[in-house]
Amino acid sequence: MDLTNAKWRKSSYTGSNGGNCVELADAAGAVAVRDSKDPNGPVLLVTRAALRSAVDSARATR
Numbered sequence: 001m002d003l004t005n006a007k008w009r010k011s012s013y014t015g016s017n018g019g020n021c022v023e024l025a026d027a028a029g030a031v032a033v034r035d036s037k038d039p040n041g042p043v044l045l046v047t048r049a050a051l052r053s054a055v056d057s058a059r060a061t062r
Helices: 048-060
Strands: 022-027 030-035 044-046
Touching: 030 048, 044 048
Parallel strands: none
Antiparallel strands: 022 030, 030 044
C-alpha cells in the first residue's frame, strides 16, 4: 500500500521532546500505525475495530 501522501497524526499527549510515540494515518479502510522516531520504518495496518480494542485494553490495565 502506498502511504506516500498519508497524513500522519501524533498523539496530543506527545511532549515537545518527541518521546515514545506512535503516529496514525487513514489507509483505505484501515489505520496505519508507525513509530514516530522511525518514519521510514515498518508500518502496521489494522482495522479500526482492532485498534479500538487495543486502546480499550491498554486503558483498562492502567
